[in-house]
Amino acid sequence: MTETTEYRIAVGWQLAAQRPAAEALAQRLGLECRAAADVAQGLLLCLGEDGLSLRDTAPGAPGAVRVDFVEGALAHRRQFGGGTGQMVAKAAGLKGSIRPTIVDATAGLGRDAFVLAALGCQVMLIERQPIIAALLADGLERARQAGGEVAQIVARMRLIEGDAIALMTAWVDEVPQVVHLDPMFPHRDKSALVKKEMRLFRPLAGDDVDAPALLSAALALASHRVAVKRPRKAPAIEGPPPSAQLSGQSSRYDIYGKQRLV
Structure with missing residues (x-):
C-alpha cells in the first residue's frame, strides 16, 4: 500500500439528507466531500443508512469497514465470548x-x-488517527441510540481523539490502573476481516514506529500494569522486559506488572 500522503480520501453521503452531516465531517477532517456515487477512486468515508463506513473504491477491493457494537461479531462475543476467561480480560487483570x-x-x-467494558470496566479509549476515530465515534453513538444492554456497556466507554503519548505524558484525569496497548503490526491472521481492515488502515495509520515511546508513557501512567498485545512470535517492544506473558494461537500479551490488582 502507498503512504497516506499519496492516498486520496473523500467523505461521501448516500442520501441527500445526510449531506450536511457529511460536509461538517469533511470540514473537520480537512477532506473533500461529494455524493458517494461520484467518488470513483481512493478511499471513501461514507455516511449511509447503517452509519459511517470506510471502503476502497478500487475494482476488486474488499468491502466496507464500520464499527458495530450492536450486531455481528461483537454481539456474539458479548454473549458467548468466554467472559473473564478471554485473553484480553486476563491480560488486563x-x-x-x-x-x-x-x-x-x-x-x-x-x-x-x-x-x-462489557465485563464491567470503565475504559478510556484513545485513537490518534482522525478517520479511525470518526468511525469509532459513530459506532459508539449508534450503540447509545440502540438502548438496552449495549447502551449500558458503551456508557462505560469514553473516546478521546489525540496522540496517546502526549495525552498520557500530560494526563489530567484519574490515573488508570491498567493501560492496554495494541500497536499496529503486520497481521498474520488469515481471516478476510483482518485482511480487509489492514488493507484499509495501514495507509492511514502506518506502523507504530514510536511503540517504545508509547510503552514508556504507558508505564509511567498506569498505577498497576500495562498489557501489550503482540504477534505471538514477535519480539517484545524495546524497553524493559515484560514480567509475564499470555500466549494464544496467533497473538500474545506482554504484561508489565507494577503492583497487584486487588
Whole structure:
C-alpha cells in the first residue's frame, strides 16, 4: 500500500439528507466531500443508512469497514465470548470481582475496549488517527441510540481523539490502573476481516514506529500494569522486559506488572 500522503480520501453521503452531516465531517477532517456515487477512486468515508463506513473504491477491493457494537461479531462475543476467561480480560487483570479502570491507548475499532467494558470496566479509549476515530465515534453513538444492554456497556466507554503519548505524558484525569496497548503490526491472521481492515488502515495509520515511546508513557501512567498485545512470535517492544506473558494461537500479551490488582 502507498503512504497516506499519496492516498486520496473523500467523505461521501448516500442520501441527500445526510449531506450536511457529511460536509461538517469533511470540514473537520480537512477532506473533500461529494455524493458517494461520484467518488470513483481512493478511499471513501461514507455516511449511509447503517452509519459511517470506510471502503476502497478500487475494482476488486474488499468491502466496507464500520464499527458495530450492536450486531455481528461483537454481539456474539458479548454473549458467548468466554467472559473473564478471554485473553484480553486476563491480560488486563480481571478476576473475580476485580474490574480495573483502563486506558486503551491504541483504540482502533474499539473491539478490545468493548469486551472490557462489557465485563464491567470503565475504559478510556484513545485513537490518534482522525478517520479511525470518526468511525469509532459513530459506532459508539449508534450503540447509545440502540438502548438496552449495549447502551449500558458503551456508557462505560469514553473516546478521546489525540496522540496517546502526549495525552498520557500530560494526563489530567484519574490515573488508570491498567493501560492496554495494541500497536499496529503486520497481521498474520488469515481471516478476510483482518485482511480487509489492514488493507484499509495501514495507509492511514502506518506502523507504530514510536511503540517504545508509547510503552514508556504507558508505564509511567498506569498505577498497576500495562498489557501489550503482540504477534505471538514477535519480539517484545524495546524497553524493559515484560514480567509475564499470555500466549494464544496467533497473538500474545506482554504484561508489565507494577503492583497487584486487588
